[in-house]
Amino acid sequence: xxxxxxxxxxxxxxxxxxxxxxxxxxxxxxxxxxxxxxxxxxxxxxxxxxxxxxxxxxxxxxxxxxxxxxxxxxxxxxxxxxxxxxxxxxxxxxxxxxxxxxxxxxxxxxxxxxxxxxxxxxxxxxxxxxxx
Numbered sequence: 001x002x003x004x005x006x007x008x009x010x011x012x013x014x015x016x017x018x019x020x021x022x023x024x025x026x027x028x029x030x031x032x033x034x035x036x037x038x039x040x041x042x043x044x045x046x047x048x049x050x051x052x053x054x055x056x057x058x059x060x061x062x063x064x065x066x067x068x069x070x071x072x073x074x075x076x077x078x079x080x081x082x083x084x085x086x087x088x089x090x091x092x093x094x095x096x097x098x099x100x101x102x103x104x105x106x107x108x109x110x111x112x113x114x115x116x117x118x119x120x121x122x123x124x125x126x127x128x129x130x131x132x
Contacts, residue, residue, distance in 0.1 A: 008129045009059045012070060015108050016052020019045040019077055021101050022084045028093055037087035044080035048073050062130065067116050074112040081105055 020026060022045045024033030051073030058066030081102050088098040115121050 004128045005059070005130070008125075009056050012052060012059060013056040015112070016049050016056070016073065016077075018105065018108070019048045019052075019080065022080055022105070027088070027091065028097065031088070031093045032091040033087075035087070035091075037083045038091070040083040041080055041087050044076055044083070048077035048080055051076060059129070067122075067125075070112055071116055074109045077105060078109045 023042050024038045027033050051069055055066045055069035055073055058069055085098055085102060088101075089095060115125055
């Protein structure tokens with residue numbers, strides 16, 4: 001069934017899954033993907049993905065902590081962009097690819113922050129998503 005809550009949960013899950021783009025397995029062929037920066041990026045990205053999965057489960061289970069899990073995951077995901085930027089550019093990834101991935105993820109984090117931290121939007125989420 002298409003409800004705002006179901007669409008929100010799917011969107012939250014899919015947003016979290018995009019942090020796979022930042023892992024070494026998604027780097028362009030020939031890019032050096034070893035070292036501390038890539039390992040940090042991988043660990044933070046996977047932690048972000050797990051956090052968004054937990055937040056999605058909390059949303060569907062109507063738990064009050066799902067918002068905290070989503071915000072925390074967004075913060076960790078934002079932090080993952082720092083080592084990714086340096087790992088990608090130093091490893092040989094094109095600046096355009098690194099910038100595109102970073103921009104998409106910054107916009108997602110900003111959207112999550114806006115929906116869950118701005119009081120008027122948070123009330124809308126609470127009313128429409130949690131009651132649906």
